[in-house]
Amino acid sequence: MxxxxxxxxxxxxxxxxxxxxxxxxxxxxxxxxxxxxxxxxxxxxxxxxxxxxxxxxxxxxxxxxxxxxxxxxxxxxxxxxxxxxxxxxxxxxxxxxxxxxxxxxxxxxxxxxxxxxxxxxxxxxxxxxxxxxxxxxxxxxxxxxxxxxxxxxxxxxxxxxxxxxxxxxxxxxxxxxxxxxxxxxxxxxxxxxxxxxxxxxxxxxxxxxxxxxxxxxxxxxxxxxxxxxxxxxxxxxxxxxxxxxxxxxxxxxxxxxxxxxxxxxxxxxxxxxxxxxxxxxxxxxxxxxxxxxxxxxxxxxxxxxxxxxxxxxxxxxxxxxxxxxxxxxxGPAPAPATRTPAPGPRTGLAVRGVRHRYHDGPEVLHGITLDLAPGDRLAVVGTTGSGKSTLAGLIAGTRAPYAGDVTLDGVPTAGLARPTLDGRRRIALVPQEHHLFAGTVADNLRLARATASDDDLEAALTTVGAAGWTAALPEGVDTAVGLGGIRLSAHQIQQLALARVLLLDPEVVVLDEATAEAGSDAAQTLDRAAQAVTEGRTAVVVAHRLSQAEGCDTVLVMEDGRAAEHGSPGELRSRDGVYARLWASWAKGRG
CATH class of the missing domain: 1.20.1560.10 (ABC transporter type 1, transmembrane domain)
Structure with a gap:
């Protein structure tokens, strides 16, 4: 490039x-x-x-x-x-x-x-x-x-x-x-x-x-x-x-x-x-x-x-x-959100002929097309540089496609940044790089919902498996963390990021290798937390481990910015294709 x-x-x-x-x-x-x-x-x-x-x-x-x-x-x-x-x-x-x-x-x-x-x-x-x-x-x-x-x-x-x-x-x-x-x-x-x-x-x-x-x-x-x-x-x-x-x-x-x-x-x-x-x-x-x-x-x-x-x-x-x-x-401020749903049935998440390139560089995505019904969970797998994170950003609306469009119930995802009147977000992205803000644990969680009660915080922490270690802190959720406070591990910060998603309560969750930084001891805990966060929601999971893909309804395999394979995990394992080879290599490595 x-x-x-x-x-x-x-x-x-x-x-x-x-x-x-x-x-x-x-x-x-x-x-x-x-x-x-x-x-x-x-x-x-x-x-x-x-x-x-x-x-x-x-x-x-x-x-x-x-x-x-x-x-x-x-x-x-x-x-x-x-x-x-x-x-x-x-x-x-x-x-x-x-x-x-x-x-x-x-x-x-x-x-x-x-x-x-x-x-x-x-x-x-x-x-x-x-x-x-x-x-x-x-x-x-x-x-x-x-x-x-x-x-x-x-x-x-x-x-x-x-x-x-x-x-x-x-x-x-x-x-x-x-x-x-x-x-x-x-x-x-x-x-x-x-x-x-x-x-x-x-x-x-x-x-x-x-x-x-x-x-x-x-x-x-x-x-x-x-x-x-x-x-x-x-x-x-x-x-x-x-x-x-x-x-x-x-x-x-x-x-x-x-x-x-x-x-x-x-x-x-x-x-x-x-x-x-x-x-x-x-x-x-x-x-x-x-x-x-x-x-x-x-x-x-x-x-x-x-x-x-x-x-x-x-x-x-x-x-x-x-x-x-x-x-x-x-750009101009988007129109205020309303409680009135859009007319007609929900159509889910649609990706149509999406292409993308960074600035004046070459294309990094080439005509990706997907359809996810409400509640579907899609895993995106592929080698580094295959375009997984770029696709995740386009679906979440943080980037605009060079060509094609990404819509949720017919509305471009790039226009869904504002919360609805009840404070909910229609779509939320959890990236691999999480930031811990200076303040208390409660402050970090209430960034997602300022009106969240102590019970709301405890419920979110329990769901992502973080209630134990947060309760053990000197002042519980009121303990100062980050700059000037207690230093948290990478997987603890990731758990807080997932808990924030629960407080946001979005319809669609995009996890861009959101649990990739965890060590092997914390990987299962974070995978369970990610599974709980996506439960009942439309989800796009950029998978760092193939065990995450196995829990999804469908899998998209990316190669050089293109959709190499698309189907259910079982269907793709039965083929002699890219996913089957990745699965065999991953399973062999796990013994």
């Missing part, structure tokens, strides 16, 4: 990204408007200190007595207290909105990632997906927590200051606006420069994450084959590429702020010249000139904050587009 380049997950367009953001803000717009109203009041109060200082300056210039300072000082004190109150309220209200929205974005990103077909994740690379639901979500969260409030506050402060300049004298406002063309040109240049930098930088970060994950997950193989140096070179190259984009973005930001300083110098110079002329001609007093100069100086921080937040906004926008892209790859 020829290697193919990773196919990254899609990136949402600007329109799709805005639509996703509007969805996240649904139901929270009233709170956002209230927060912005508090920011408006807070920005108006920022005009109080320059106004008070201007009045004090004029009083000193007029040689008034100390009593003339009482009013401005009291005004300044009251404005400071009011500004502290409105600033606190605005911060609190914005935090409630921002944290809720970013929390929803994170949850939706993880939910969309869990719905992605296995083929899509494999084609994109795990690193791309991980960087989106972790790094990109963190980038959006950080920007929303800081940039949103800063941006709104700065914009309102600028509007208030310009309005204050106009109230003093329209010529002060015109002088202050001389900086605007330089600032606008600087911002336009920066947006054109930084937007592609940040988008490419986030993509490079995904490639770096993919390289690191590949190195860590394949560490034993790399050590065994002494391939560490080559993998290290790939990781270093990916890191260098990501770092280069970060340096380029930093250089662009440095030039951006340098040009803003030039605009500030230009505007302040114009304000001082106008103030000099107006005072000399008697059209303005010293207090007004001082206030105008302080108004403009007070614009430095808001303007820099406003334009500077575009840096964070650009990064957040690139991250948000990648997060929304996960949802695009996952």
């Amino acid at each position: 020829t290697a193919t380049a990773p196919a990254p997950l899609p990136v949402a367009t600007a329109r799709q990204t805005r639509a996703r953001l509007r969805e996240a803000l649904h139901g929270r717009r009233a709170a956002l408007v209230t927060a912005l109203a508090a920011l408006v009041l807070d920005s108006v109060l920022t005009l109080a200190p320059p106004s008070a200082i201007g009045r004090i300056t004029q009083a000193v210039a007029d040689h008034r007595g100390p009593g003339a300072l009482t009013g401005p000082v009291l005004f300044l004190t009251a404005a400071a207290l009011a500004a502290a109150l409105t600033g606190w309220a605005a911060t609190l209200l914005l935090a409630r909105v921002v944290l809720a929205v970013t929390g929803r974005l994170r949850e939706d990103a993880v939910a969309a990632a869990l719905k992605l077909p296995a083929d899509v994740v494999e084609a994109a690379g795990t690193g791309d997906l991980v960087s989106r639901v972790s790094g990109d979500v963190d980038r959006v969260t950080d920007a929303a927590s800081g940039a949103l409030g800063d941006f709104a506050a700065a914009a309102l402060a600028i509007v208030s200051a310009l309005a204050g300049l106009a109230v003093l004298d329209w010529r002060f406002a015109v002088a202050g606006l001389l900086a605007l063309p330089l600032q606008a040109h600087t911002l336009r240049w920066y947006l054109r420069t930084s937007r592609p930098l940040y988008a490419a930088g986030r993509a490079a970060d995904g490639r770096r994450a993919a390289a690191l994950l590949g190195a860590f997950t394949g560490l034993p193989t790399l050590r065994a084959l002494r391939l560490g140096a080559g993998r290290e070179t790939r990781v270093a190259a990916a890191s260098t590429e990501a770092t280069a984009y970060e340096f380029a973005a930093t250089r662009a930001a440095t030039r951006f702020y340098g040009r803003l300083n030039v605009a500030e110098f230009t505007g302040l110079t114009a304000i001082l010249v106008v103030a000099y002329v107006l005072v000399r001609t008697g059209r303005a007093d010293i207090g007004a000139a001082t206030t105008a100069a302080l108004f403009f100086v007070g614009l430095f921080d808001p303007v820099n904050t406003l334009l500077g937040t575009f840096d964070g906004v650009q990064q957040a926008a690139a991250g948000l587009a990648r997060i929304a892209g996960v949802g695009l790859a996952a």
Whole structure:
């Protein structure tokens, strides 16, 4: 099979990204408007200190007595207290909105990632997906927590200051606006420069994450084959590429702020010249000139904050587009499940002319056709690489066939991922690789059904033969296992995986060598557990041991992605075919 380049997950367009953001803000717009109203009041109060200082300056210039300072000082004190109150309220209200929205974005990103077909994740690379639901979500969260409030506050402060300049004298406002063309040109240049930098930088970060994950997950193989140096070179190259984009973005930001300083110098110079002329001609007093100069100086921080937040906004926008892209790859949400059964009789599981290939590689399944009536049990046997696991994934709906279709009662199995309204799954896959989640035994089981009672857990554990050893744990099913807890053996983890299936209570169970890792002492226990799990259900069992096939109604023998034989175990043993030879070899090995 020829290697193919990773196919990254899609990136949402600007329109799709805005639509996703509007969805996240649904139901929270009233709170956002209230927060912005508090920011408006807070920005108006920022005009109080320059106004008070201007009045004090004029009083000193007029040689008034100390009593003339009482009013401005009291005004300044009251404005400071009011500004502290409105600033606190605005911060609190914005935090409630921002944290809720970013929390929803994170949850939706993880939910969309869990719905992605296995083929899509494999084609994109795990690193791309991980960087989106972790790094990109963190980038959006950080920007929303800081940039949103800063941006709104700065914009309102600028509007208030310009309005204050106009109230003093329209010529002060015109002088202050001389900086605007330089600032606008600087911002336009920066947006054109930084937007592609940040988008490419986030993509490079995904490639770096993919390289690191590949190195860590394949560490034993790399050590065994002494391939560490080559993998290290790939990781270093990916890191260098990501770092280069970060340096380029930093250089662009440095030039951006340098040009803003030039605009500030230009505007302040114009304000001082106008103030000099107006005072000399008697059209303005010293207090007004001082206030105008302080108004403009007070614009430095808001303007820099406003334009500077575009840096964070650009990064957040690139991250948000990648997060929304996960949802695009996952596709539209399926229609809600209902309790009403589909009209007509149940037709069972049907596999029609299924073909499959991985990415752009050669076909690995060639026209498989099967029919399983409700309650039938099918064993799939064959040598390694014959296509057993691929067929199991297609039947379970975790992969989409390249050609043909797989249906359960006429519904494609790929659309049966959502549970029904009563919490049941119509189809469940138990793979060979089982994961033990950090937490208690009960936590691991309730992943399948959160509402399961203690009696439900005990019944499931008893059925799979795990009630004895779980009861012997220090705290029973409430004992912490996995990372930070008690370490379980491979066959114990497999028993928990089978117990989860009982709690899911699916109509169809697909066991992909689900008991293959057990040693000989535990093999019979697990085989009995698998038999109990499939009892009364339609079952597809990818058999690791032929003893499992003998307990099924029919057997499918796979060879090079094709159906070599299909029939009952007894019928296939009587033939001089592939299954008969496998059976003879297996029976001889058992003595």
